[in-house]
Amino acid sequence: MSTSINHIGVLTSGGDAPGMNAAVRAVVRCAIFHDMKVTGIVEGYTGLLTNTLRPLNTRSVSNIINQGGTFLKSSRCMEFYEEAGRAKAAEKLHQEGIQALVVIGGDGTFTGATLLAREQKIPVVGIPGTIDNDIYGTDFTIGFDTAINTAVEAVDKIRDTATSHNRLFFIEVMGRDAGYIALHAGIGAGSEEILIPEQHRGLDYLLDSLDRSNRAGKTSSIVIVAEGDKSNSVLELAKSVEEKLPEYSARVTILGHLQRGGRPTCFDRVLASRLGVAAVDTLRTGSSGVMVGLRDNRISLTGLEKACKETPDMDPELIRVSNIVSI
Amino acid sequence: MSTSINHIGVLTSGGDAPGMNAAVRAVVRCAIFHDMKVTGIVEGYTGLLTNTLRPLNTRSVSNIINQGGTFLKSSRCMEFYEEAGRAKAAEKLHQEGIQALVVIGGDGTFTGATLLAREQKIPVVGIPGTIDNDIYGTDFTIGFDTAINTAVEAVDKIRDTATSHNRLFFIEVMGRDAGYIALHAGIGAGSEEILIPEQHRGLDYLLDSLDRSNRAGKTSSIVIVAEGDKSNSVLELAKSVEEKLPEYSARVTILGHLQRGGRPTCFDRVLASRLGVAAVDTLRTGSSGVMVGLRDNRISLTGLEKACKETPDMDPELIRVSNIVSI
Amino acid sequence: MSTSINHIGVLTSGGDAPGMNAAVRAVVRCAIFHDMKVTGIVEGYTGLLTNTLRPLNTRSVSNIINQGGTFLKSSRCMEFYEEAGRAKAAEKLHQEGIQALVVIGGDGTFTGATLLAREQKIPVVGIPGTIDNDIYGTDFTIGFDTAINTAVEAVDKIRDTATSHNRLFFIEVMGRDAGYIALHAGIGAGSEEILIPEQHRGLDYLLDSLDRSNRAGKTSSIVIVAEGDKSNSVLELAKSVEEKLPEYSARVTILGHLQRGGRPTCFDRVLASRLGVAAVDTLRTGSSGVMVGLRDNRISLTGLEKACKETPDMDPELIRVSNIVSI
């Protein structure tokens, strides 16, 4: 392993996810472990354009591993979508002597990073940080494990309440395009039904399933709905079911942004630590334009462009398990 | 203290609340401590009419103090609203040799209990169990402390997420007629604004306040909304604000029934234990038609009828504190 | 209400307690609400001697209400025990134009505050912040509610494990001189036995009680031990019981400092907000040398000296409840 990089930058971008702080901490400490300098770029790509930089040392990242959110802040940066913006960012990096970049985020973040690497010849390595787990090239994204636990804890509380007869609980979880949170949280929470965008099973399917549950002796049912599944709001879905099955009384919970927050789980912290170390190691080998991920429990590299373009498959084994355990 | 009661019944009724199990446990163990028999009535007043009874001993209530919900189940019983239903219930109690009743619930539960005591001459003592804290005669109802902690934990997680500029978070909490959950959770969560039915401050007030917050340098704001405050759904409130203040982007969380669940807090368990013991003690003195509550940190009795009719006042000191700490 | 105070200082001292941040926040915002300046003194009285001061505004205390510990840091300051140290501190306050002080802490903190007020004529108001709840003049100290919930959650987890026959769990909680944490957490956790320094019941009592539990059909028992109760370590207590009752297998948990941490409960945050506002209000009336507390659910003042010297009584009702519900 040889490298001439001795100063790297690190940023978090896009929607924040629990565990991003742990990833930044690992990047910083691994860089310092290898005698490199590290600069934190505040508010994602925006910080490069507004010159909001922050030198980081091992103490700067003390006591943040257990904090949700991202202490470097995040944003979506419109100017960076233009080549001129990226050129300006590259210039800024040159000025500061920052030779390479670790970017932590999701699809949008990686699209920008791909262009920065290709157009501006800045070595960039990506770390998948998003609660949605919808990035190709890694079995888990940072923040996903925390988000599904948050959702499951919410459903646990709902399950505690008096199991009145004919009560339906609808819980909307995040996932505009991907049903991973809904599928994992639905299995974990023991929900009766899971509605995800990948399947778009529709109202008739749901009515049919609830009817079967009812006949199987279930006195109340919990339905997990991914944001992206419903043609309209979960409130309207609940209303439609109440109209069609008047013996049911429906109650709605919308978890919203509380799924983004909370202290990261141990899994997310360990994952973030591994990926942060791997990202710096990868830059040191001279690689660029790749994402570090965890596949089959091992560090694995994927081209950033591929990570953006491809979509990970829903595991059919998991869908089968979900169907079996909810009978 | 003298009493000829040697067999009591206990039931939970209405909406369930965390800590109800701790109250039943204390009722059972205090009765047995005084060599009385105890019968659990399942599903509230319904169990008296359907004859769903369960003899209880000290072991029956082991390992339930930490469980949410109510293991005796709860219901709202229509038949009990009629005198004929109550007469049937009283007959059932006589048949079983149950000489007195401890009922755990809220307003509706106590209305039934008042009539059972007055019409049917059944000695009854009430214990306030509802997350809403809206019962006259007690500073705290069982379940309230757990519910406000659940709400605060949810807001904490939302606060963790990247503090993007001009982001508004609306969190709907329970409280159809009473703003206690919203007021306490709002102070506890450090929310910028609290909307409660007692004040009905309206959209203009909110817009004005957000504008002030904005000028004071707050980059994002959290608004707690009690169900009962809004003329229409919190989703529409959020939409209205976005229309009037287009620089803001609003996000909505509806906590719904998850506030009813969860393991009870220590406060609720200790409160429930104290009130359960006090209820049995009160029956033993020959009293009936009263509710045991906690006022000024001491056990206190209030007529059940008064407990139903009167409404506790919002503490003006607390409203003032809420206004000061949210500047 | 009239006052000429327009600049106050605030500090936290002694062992930290969850909710101290919420109290500082309320002090700061209430002062600013009344157009006063506020300076934070870092690391308690030490900061006065080392000149570690920090001007505070409403934004300085944003997003801290939900954090454990104290962002102003805390310490025990030896130099402040000497009159010379206190004179130096007073001089520093004069130099900075700080006319009055709010101190948040326990007995030791208040002893220093009493002397500062009496000797150096600095107006001082105290706020009780300690997890031990052992301060005379308030029903609750800031941090107590969080600590008992932390202890109860720990015991809940232990209770979850397979209820093997003849298993004894000893859990040591904080409380060197006072058994409040043990008493409340013991009732809340449904423990079979509670050992507190106020009672020093001894090994024979415990053996006798365990024997009775065993005969009553309890297959496993949970014993809460306050630090201050035991003549020697809880590990030795467990060993002694195993020797005398060889049919039992004992397991020990020592919670230690984890009881000091964690996000404050809603109760502690509301309490801290109320006391923080009350402290500033009290200074503005011209009072000094007093502690603001909550008695009978109302703000109440107690002389600082009295708060230090007297010890609050164990509530006999609570001890009776504890004995009844553990049968």
Add this chain to the structure above:
Amino acid sequence: MSTSINHIGVLTSGGDAPGMNAAVRAVVRCAIFHDMKVTGIVEGYTGLLTNTLRPLNTRSVSNIINQGGTFLKSSRCMEFYEEAGRAKAAEKLHQEGIQALVVIGGDGTFTGATLLAREQKIPVVGIPGTIDNDIYGTDFTIGFDTAINTAVEAVDKIRDTATSHNRLFFIEVMGRDAGYIALHAGIGAGSEEILIPEQHRGLDYLLDSLDRSNRAGKTSSIVIVAEGDKSNSVLELAKSVEEKLPEYSARVTILGHLQRGGRPTCFDRVLASRLGVAAVDTLRTGSSGVMVGLRDNRISLTGLEKACKETPDMDPELIRVSNIVSI
């Protein structure tokens, strides 16, 4: 896939682990999904000898997925270590018409299962359920993820407390022979030092490391100690360090059995659901004497005997990560 098995038994044995209930639920529902009968055997192998059996249907396993412990109870059965005991157990299974067995537990459980399968020709499939993660043939055992989160939450609380200078916190976690909990929890909690039985680094190493931390500017340090690492109790370790480094003040927390309890994490519930389904699927293919595990994120079979005899390796990448992020 063809099978003539139409009645299976399921049991949990050895130390209980969070998620065992989710595994039993999945076994039951998958069996019923395939029109098989299921019998629960209470208290592990003991239930076979004492004839404590319980027919299970889909409703028997409702509302248990979120509960810690095991509702089928567990035990260590001495009689089963003898061939005569196992013969008796096999006879019992024949009498009841139970044709095959799913056993959930750790090494001890699998040793018994191996012999039952080989000697008594009972088809048996094992599911790894233990918080220790020390089973060969699976990347994760059921309960491990929950246990490391419990440990990390405890350390988070300790980290919250005032970062006094020269304070050392020792936290003992479970792991008599294996350091997996300590390693993962140590990385997740951001501890300064991790002591595990696999390394036995000793007191001198620790003193040296603390000295380096101190010089690197760390004001307080957190040391995670696996039970099995220390030649004597963690209390004595703390005392030794205080003697050698008198500038430090040491505080000890022993988590003990609280790591076994608590609601299982989503990860453990999903893992348990997958393994439960896989175990029944495996029995239906006619396999026996194997354990179902998760390797490289896929269901994988390992001979039960091999699962007992081999020890999984500590991942050197994880140890390297741990060394880097704690600088």
